[in-house]
Amino acid sequence: MSGEAGLRAMRPPEVPVNIAAPDLRRWLPGNAGIPGVWTFAAEAPGPHVAITGIIHGNEIAGAVLLDRWLEAGILPARGRLTLVFGNLEAYARFDPADPTASRFLDEDLNRVWDPGVLDGRRRSAELRRARELRPVIETVDLLADMHSMLWPSDPLILAGVPEKGALLGCAIGVPPVVVSDAGHLGGRRLIDFPRFAGEGPAAAVLVEAGAHWEPATVETMEQAAARLLRHAGQARPEDPLRPGAPRGPVRRALVTRTVTANSRDFAFLREFRGGEVIGPPNALIAMDGEEEIRTPHEDCLLVMPMPLVPRGHTAVRLARFLG
Template identity: 60%
Template sequence: MPDNIPLPPALAAIVAGQTLRGLPRLDVRITAPDIRPFLGGNALPGVWSFTAPEPGPHVVVLAVTHGNEIAGAVVLDRWLRAGLRPARGRLSLVFANLDAYARFDPDDPTASRFVDEDLNRVWDIETLEGGRRSCELRRARVLRPLIETADVLLDLHSMLWPSEPLILTGQSPHAAALGLALGVPPLVVADHGHIGGRRLLDYEPFSAAGSERVALLVEAGSHWEATTVATMEATAARLLRHLGTVGPADTVLLPELPGPGPARLAEVTRTITARTPGFAFVRPFRGGQVVPERNTLLALDGDTEIRTPYDNCVLVMPGLRTSPGHTAVRLARFADD
């Protein structure tokens, strides 16, 4: 059926069923580390902060913002056990959502994303200082004083749906420049966030106009794969080297990495939020996929067609099963096109 002919409801239901049959297997191929030795922290619960004698930026590397994204815990656990210390400035390693992480069960690995609400949707002043109460807001309020001292923050994430790894920068030009300089992973995406709340990436100290403080979010690959751990660690290690936070003495712990790849910046022009329970892609698209032709049919949201607005449209993290009010996909174009 040509893309420019609307699908009748019966055929749309069949397409939706085909998409759902393409869901990924939820195999957990890495082990969640035992972080109990690190729960006390030396700065805050679950937070370890080290200051070097030489001046430099305060770099915060933050893991398990979502309790089931255990790859970041693997990286920080490895670094803490190995005794990583900064050569310049200050380095803080943060296990973010301790309560959700404690609930992780490899037999039900999606259940521990959060306890009460998404910790990565509460980072605005009104919410942080308002009267709402939740497990995640309580943790955000504890972490906030440390976060507000960060010059550079890297938030380690992984993905449920099939996708190429990428770096998210929000709208900060400084963050986009840093992401391109790192080059790992090579896809850098400038986006506008989610309608459901502000991410740590979007928190005012990093996103305010003119701010030179930078926050990056790396989506390193599928949740529970060893390759995701490797990508995550490579991104974090390159950041520490790029900023001069670690020195030559750390070459064994953080071995030299290949030079940056051909990094490209993709700018999100449209965020698609599901409106109906029947939102469905017409086929199981992959994140990072480039759809070559404008007006290609991507999905149906009730009777509404979602189509590519331009040639070479980059699909950013399509969620193949999306509920109303949640981001289904972001559409982007390469800045150098």
């Protein structure tokens, strides 16, 4: 998920685009006074649930999901359901011939959700969009932010620090690994916004549903979103929500170290896949200039290692399973 834009001066892998980016022109006006935001209220009271997609403009699987649900007329049985197309400007520049180039325009929309940043004087296309979306985000009770990944990795759910996020991830259960982490040094994600990271009941998760441009990633997103609606009591029997495979056991993990590249010479010792577990403790997995990067404990879960990482970006998160 993270860092494609920093790779513009590097050589990201050539990955085929096996899904089509939907034409969003009919959805751009929205119905909530905010472009690309659609909200639907039921007569029965209930929570405000939100599904967000294309927070990164090249993660088009999220647009496929939201386009599919709007076309199908999915509505909540109770409460309110809001569907949010995130970085519309970056998405409009998506080009299958250069699919990593449209992650964002000026800065990462998933690193600006700090109130101090949102209330500050800094200007960018992404901050303008975050400020535009903020009023609706501040009313959401349960949120699933849909993402996909460039580098090979098993799908997972990121839950942030609060236990309520992890519990929401476990209730969704697709993908079946829920990782609690503190985010990135580069800025706060949407799930780290105080509405969700604070002491109140509102909770959010980030669903890393699979490889960027694969049909299976869309299906994982749809299963996760449908399970969120069922968890919130919003699913209607007449809506075509895909049940997916029966849910297996959910595993939880806690990030014990977030490795940020401090030099331009960061390199893993070999190719690692996200979701790989390194058995022995103190195993050498990477070099950051002269610094050795070792696993801090046995059975160390590698969370989304990034082989080509710009300095100052997250290279990998190291986690241990709970229970």
